[in-house]
Amino acid sequence: MSRIHPTAIVDPAAQIGADVEIGPWCHVGPDATLHAGVQLISSVVVDGITEIGAGSVVHPFAVLGGPPQHGGYKGEPTRLVIGENNLIRESVTLNRGSVQGGGVTTVGSNCMLMTGAHVAHDCVVGNNVTFANNATLGGHATVGDRVFLGGLCAVHQFGRVGRGAMLGGLAVVTRDVIPYGSVWGNHARLHGLNMVGLKRLGFDRAKIKQMLAFYRDLFEGDGTFAERLDRAEANTDGLAEADEIVAFIRAGGSRPLCLPEA
Incomplete structure (x- = not known):
C-alpha cells in the first residue's frame, strides 16, 4: 500500500505504483507515473509527463520533469523518463x-545525482552514472554508462561523453570525451585514461597495459591524428574497449573531440 502524507498534493490522475511513499509538501502532477517503491522524501515536485522507475529515492527540493529551458518551447507535451533504483539528492x-530535440529526456538506472545536479532537455544519460554536486549537462548531451562527473563540472550542449569516462571537478567540457577517458581543466583537455574506472570495471593489469599502449599510439604517436586513428583501428588486437573508442571517434558529433594538450 502506498503512503501519501496529508500535506502532499497528488493529482488523482497520477499513476502511483505499489508501496510508493510521498512525503510532506510534495507536488505530483496529473501526468506523472511513479513505479513501485518510489520514495519522494519531502518537498519534491514531479511535473509534466514524467516517469520515475521502481525503487528510486528523491530528496527534498528536487524538481523532476520541469519544462525545458529552451527559447523555442511552446508548451508541447514532452517527457522525462527516469530508470530504476536511482538516488536523486537535494x-x-x-x-x-x-x-526540437525529439521530445524526451532519459536517465538510466542505478544512477546517483548529488545535490544540485542538472540534466537539461533532450539529454540521454546511461546506467550507473554518478553526478557529483552541481554537475551539469547542457541540452542534447549524451552520457554513457558508468561515467563519473566531478563536482561543478559542465558538459556543453550536444556534447558526448563515452562510457566509463571521468570528468574532473570544475571541468568545462566543450569537446566530446572518448570512452574511458579522463578529462579536467577549463577548457577541459584529455589527460589519459580513467584508471580508477578501469579497475572498478574489473580490468586486470594485462588489459590495462593493452589499453595504455592503444592510448599512446592513438594520441601520442607519429603522424596526423587521422593517420594514427587508422593505424590504431587496424591494431586493436580484438580489444573490445579499443574498438569502442575508435567507433566513438568515427561516429563524430556536433562537438569536436577532446584531445590532450598539444
Missing part, C-alpha cells in the same frame, strides 16, 4: 525534452 533538476 535540489536536483531534470528537465523534460523539447520538440
